[in-house]
Amino acid sequence: MQLPISVRLGRAEHLQQQIVRQIAMLIENGLLRAGDSLPATRELSAQLGVARNTVVLSYQALRREGFVESAGRRGTRVGPTLPRAYLNARVRVSKTAAVPERPPEPTHLDQWRNSSLYDPSRNHLPLDFRVGRPDRTLFPHRIWKRLVDQRLHGAPLALTEYGDPLGLRELRSAIAEHVRVSRGILCSADQVLIVAGVQEGLNLVSRLLLQPGSSAVLENPTYASAAHVFASYGATLIGCEVGEEGINPRALPRSGARLAYVTPSHQFPLGPTMSLESRIALLEWARRTGSFIVEDDYDGDFRYQGSPLMALAALDRSERVVYLATFSKSLGAGLRLGYAIVPPSLVPKAKMVKDLFNHGHSWLEQAVLADFLRSGAFDSHLRRIRMVYLERRDYLTAGLRRRFAETHVLGGEGGMHLTWYLPRTAPPAHTLQRTLLSKGVGVYCLMDGPALMLQPFDGWDRILLLGYPCLDRVKTEQALNCIAQELDAGSAT
Ligand SMILES: Cc1ncc(COP(=O)(O)O)c(C=O)c1O
DSSP: OOOSOOOOTTSSSOHHHHHHHHHHHHHHTTSSOTTOBOOOHHHHHHHHTSOHHHHHHHHHHHHHHTSEEEOGGGOEEEOSSOOHHHHHHHHHHHHHSOOOOOOOOOGGGTTOOOOOOOOGGGGGOSEEOOTTOOOGGGSOHHHHHHHHHHHHTTOOGGGTSOOOTTOOHHHHHHHHHHHHHHHOOOOOGGGEEEESHHHHHHHHHHHHHOOTTOEEEEEESEEHHHHHHHHHTTOEEEEEEEEBTEEOGGGSOSSOEEEEEEOTTSOTTTOOOOOHHHHHHHHHHHHHHTOEEEEEOTTTTOBOSSOOOOOHHHHOSSSOEEEEEESTTTTOGGGOOEEEEOOGGGHHHHHHHHHHHOSOOOHHHHHHHHHHHHTTHHHHHHHHHHHHHHHHHHHHHHHHHHHSTTOEEEOOSBSSEEEEEOOTTSOOHHHHHHHHHHTTEEOBOTTSTTEEOSSOOTTGGGEEEEEOTTOOHHHHHHHHHHHHHHHHHHHHO
8 A cells, every 4th residue: 555645855853753753643633544554664665765664663662652553464544533642732723723614615505406316315215116117137147247257357458558448349339230230220330339328428418419408398297317427418308298209309499409318218207108109200300490408218128018019210311310329228228328310410519428437347347238239149138027027017017007996007008108097086106116226116296206297287196107017926916015005094094
């Protein structure tokens, strides 16, 4: 270990005092803590360029003053408490010391909000219908480990060199191939940019398309993170109603919007799939008004009924659509890997922006993912988890219908969560969310979590979101029992 201290010859304070004073300060500031070992005297003397004996004498002085103690053959370590004489002196000084001035806060950030998806407290919830989380026990560990080993073999240059900020070429080509077959999108690898999930993609499009005062249209309700990112770039947010076919194109503003953010495969959070007619009308709106469409295909890998409709990016003939997708749902959010596909005309500017954001992403994860896609393992993995999730979705839907009369469940054709319209006798969704949470069951209303309402709408507090991938039959049954007890208790009072 190297200590962050230095000494200079020729000072009034001699070398030994300089060392003692600086190590005592590291201990007082908590940079060195009780039990931490000090470097061996030989090491510290080499680091500071002083005689070893100077360090030996310094350690002895620190020991005498009670800062450190001998740890036998393991050398010298920080003592369990600060020396009493030192603490007394500190109390005397602190009584007279001026209150340190607080550093100025960056107030221009005050109006921003965020909706962090990081919530470790939820990781311990026994029965959690968490929205958008894959079942971690289904992660393809064995093959992933083999691919990591293969890629690491022979200390590749890519480990120590910077990579292309746009992403590893092999991965971008593999993604271009994947979306051609699965989403009908014809694009070149040049149009594909690797991003740290949709979240970075949203920042990328904002930097690319928005200026303070630009208008951004969003579905209402929508994905909270998207709204907060656009607002942080100074955009004015316009909510547009969502019907059974997704966003209602007739409710779009006639002019002036810079972009519309939509989730056509599985509207987030309510779950309808945008019909082909609405897709065509939305594209026509973008062409007519000179706006762009940001298509977030966050859970488009999961389609259980019917074939997936063509992505907006596949239908786009006017270079108006930026397509965002993620591996957070198919593999795991911990990978932080997603992609943006931009129209050819936006590629040069997108490259510029991406370069400003970061110097690329982890080479190893990108390389392994490229192999995973190209080998066909990704398709097999998707087939496998789709079957499991479909079975869980069906079990949950049947359980809800069996237990709760006049229940209405939507959004099950694809994705990873259901939208449950509560029975009439149930308490408001946000109340039910709170009481169930205290019983260890996670359900999600539209008021917090990943969903956001730009304007309240009729019936919003009768809706709960239920993510089903992580709950097998036994857990689903337990959770439904809990919910039923709560609703029975509510209707009995
Ligand atoms: C609509 C929507 N888009 C994107 C994401 C996640 O994006 P990422 O993990 O790729 O940043 C989520 C996660 O819940 C989501 O609900």
